[in-house]
Amino acid sequence: MTSGTVRRYRNYIGGEWVEPASGEYRPDIDPADSRTVLGEFPRSTAEDVDRAVEAAAAAFPAWSSLSGPQRAAILHKAANILEARAREIGEALTREEGKTIGEGVGEVLRGVAILRYFAGEPLRPLGEVYSATNPETFLYTERVPLGVVGIITPWNFPVAIPLWKLAPCLAFGNTAVFKPAELTPLTAHLITEVFVEAGLPPGVLNLVHGPGSVVGEAIARHPKVVAVSFTGSNVVGRHLYQIASERGARVQLELGGKNPVIVAEDADLDFAVELTTSGAFRSTGQKCTATSRVIVLEPLLHEFTTRLVERARSLKVGPGIDPTVYMGPLVSEEQRQRVLGYIEIGEKEGARVLTGGHELSEGDLRYGFFVAPTVFTDVEPGMRIAQEEIFGPVVGIIRARSLDEAIEIANGVPYGLSASIVTRDIRRAFAFARRIQAGVVHINSETAGAEPHVPFGGMKASSSWSREQGRAALEFFTQVKTIYFDLPPA
Ligand code: NAP
Ligand code: MG
Numbered sequence: 001m002t003s004g005t006v007r008r009y010r011n012y013i014g015g016e017w018v019e020p021a022s023g024e025y026r027p028d029i030d031p032a033d034s035r036t037v038l039g040e041f042p043r044s045t046a047e048d049v050d051r052a053v054e055a056a057a058a059a060f061p062a063w064s065s066l067s068g069p070q071r072a073a074i075l076h077k078a079a080n081i082l083e084a085r086a087r088e089i090g091e092a093l094t095r096e097e098g099k100t101i102g103e104g105v106g107e108v109l110r111g112v113a114i115l116r117y118f119a120g121e122p123l124r125p126l127g128e129v130y131s132a133t134n135p136e137t138f139l140y141t142e143r144v145p146l147g148v149v150g151i152i153t154p155w156n157f158p159v160a161i162p163l164w165k166l167a168p169c170l171a172f173g174n175t176a177v178f179k180p181a182e183l184t185p186l187t188a189h190l191i192t193e194v195f196v197e198a199g200l201p202p203g204v205l206n207l208v209h210g211p212g213s214v215v216g217e218a219i220a221r222h223p224k225v226v227a228v229s230f231t232g233s234n235v236v237g238r239h240l241y242q243i244a245s246e247r248g249a250r251v252q253l254e255l256g257g258k259n260p261v262i263v264a265e266d267a268d269l270d271f272a273v274e275l276t277t278s279g280a281f282r283s284t285g286q287k288c289t290a291t292s293r294v295i296v297l298e299p300l301l302h303e304f305t306t307r308l309v310e311r312a313r314s315l316k317v318g319p320g321i322d323p324t325v326y327m328g329p330l331v332s333e334e335q336r337q338r339v340l341g342y343i344e345i346g347e348k349e350g351a352r353v354l355t356g357g358h359e360l361s362e363g364d365l366r367y368g369f370f371v372a373p374t375v376f377t378d379v380e381p382g383m384r385i386a387q388e389e390i391f392g393p394v395v396g397i398i399r400a401r402s403l404d405e406a407i408e409i410a411n412g413v414p415y416g417l418s419a420s421i422v423t424r425d426i427r428r429a430f431a432f433a434r435r436i437q438a439g440v441v442h443i444n445s446e447t448a449g450a451e452p453h454v455p456f457g458g459m460k461a462s463s464s465w466s467r468e469q470g471r472a473a474l475e476f477f478t479q480v481k482t483i484y485f486d487l488p489p490a
Contacts, residue, residue: 008040009185011048011209012192014055015202020210021047028185031098031329032319032368038096041185044210049177049218052206056148056175057224059203064145064173068122071171075119078198082191083112089159089190091321096186097158098328098369099283100320111163111191114452114469118167121474138485143478145173146250150219150228152212152240155331156286156391158184162191164452165229168473170195170204177206177225179216181232183331185209212236220244227251229468229476231288234389234461241464252476253464254457256389257417259447260293260410262432263304264403264423271444272300272422273307279420279446280395281315281327281373286335288462289418289440289448293379293386295398295406305377305397309354312373317360319368329368330392336369339392343374346385351376351396381409389415403428411437416459418447439463 008025010017020042030036042048063071082089090105099107132139151165162180169176180188192207208215212232219225220240227250230240237253244251261279263272279291296304320328330336336359343357356374371393379386379396386396400406410419419438423429429443439458440450450456450469457467466476 012207020044042209046218055203072119079115094320147226150225151178152230154232155181155183158187252466258413258415261420263296265297267422275446285393291447342390349383414461417462420447
């Protein structure tokens with residue numbers, strides 16, 4: 001695309017596509033080929049946020065007064081529209097975020113499943129009936145919406161994460177101001193289009209593009225935003241928690257991970273290698289649930305390492321739009337530099353790169369943000385590359401002498417999002433499930449992977465104790481009203 005044909009996108013506020021108050025835009029580029037500009041998106045400011053919040057506040061009374069089935073009908077429609085547009089939106093996702101087309105379309109279809117699940121939520125029980133001291137009293141609880149909710153999301157799952165927040169947010173009767181990551185505005189635009197097409201009333205969902213430090217910050221500080229649901233990095237999340245909770249807003253954080261897979265002595269090696277490869281390198285390692293540490297029991301260490309390195313070398317890296325590619329680019333040059341920086345740190349700390357460890361710039365790859373799948377060995381549990389989230393195609397092998405030690409290493413990080421073990425031994429699996437400090441535990445499946453109808457979230461530094469998705473979403477997006485219903489004298 002040449003600059004002459006680049007489309008300018010807008011914010012969506014109060015039912016209209018509008019220019020940002022600043023009149024400024026920023027280009028959205030393809031990380032597999034940075035010469036390609038996919039569009040220009042608003043650089044909004046606090047003024048736009050204010051308008052969006054006012055629109056959401058104005059829409060709240062009518063939207064929250066609709067019945068559950070009425071709101072559900074719109075979500076069902078949105079699901080059908082998204083399904084019909086899965087290929088187109090999946091391609092857009094691949095072009096702007098970089099993951100492979102299989103993952104891009106797969107993520108959109110997951111979005112469809114999320115919408116369908118949450119379309120059913122307002123039809124399920126929303127309260128309880130109690131026996132009161134006075135036999136005449138009808139005593140019950142009801143889950144009611146909160147009001148205007150801020151939705152702030154990262155770039156790595158630009159369809160699934162916004163949808164698993166927006167779907168329950170709207171289904172339960174809240175209105176939303178949605179601020180997507182600046183790196184993935186196109187998918188956010190397309191999701192919004194789907195809701196508009198499905199007939200969502202004006203002001204119920206408002207989309208404001210722009211930098212987090214301006215737009216996200218303004219949402220978190222706005223007195224009419226009663227709750228904020230955030231997924232992203234720990235540094236930003238903690239800051240946002242402080243400013244929003246300080247003024248009494250409800251806050252939910254889904255943050256980083258440093259997810260381990262333990263390869264037990266009895267593991268099937270090829271199976272363990274496949275789960276590790278997929279967990280570490282799918283989506284270029286840019287999943288909060290990606291595998292970044294492999295803790296291998298000593299007897300298997302040598303053979304596992306050899307096979308993992310072989311497998312990592314065999315992966316085809318390139319633009320994700322090519323269906324034969326296994327791994328696409330990093331999302332941005334900044335992320336690539338961050339990943340290369342961690343590789344340098346690892347080498348300085350004394351770990352050894354067995355494969356990868358460098359960028360890829362042959363031929364057309366030089367226009368994208370590619371890094372080779374990287375495997376470190378001789379990683380010690382205390383090293384920075386074994387403690388800090390890298391968020392790229394880098395996995396470190398750590399040796400353990402016993403399952404006890406492996407679990408101790410697995411737990412020895414600030415994070416606690418997901419974790420996995422590969423074993424055929426029911427006792428080992430059980431001990432792991434019991435003792436691992438992770439919000440999402442996998443036995444014989446990779447660390448990444450989450451179904452939409454069950455709770456998702458991390459322990460320790462990986463969240464704010466909250467969970468998302470499934471019935472857990474009800475906890476965040478509604479509040480409890482207790483009703484003592486007595487009759488006046490006859
Ligand atoms: P990030 O930098 O924290 O950004 C997340 C969102 O917050 C973006 O929309 C960002 O805007 C915005 N933001 C930035 N500064 C802000 C501020 N001062 N106030 C309010 N909002 C602000 O995270 P990221 O780099 O996009 O995403 C990667 C991180 O997300 C990783 O740590 C990963 O583990 C985590 N993640 C966690 C989960 C989970 O469910 N636990 C899932 C996926 C990702 P910009 O667009 O301007 O950056
Ligand atoms: Mg960021």
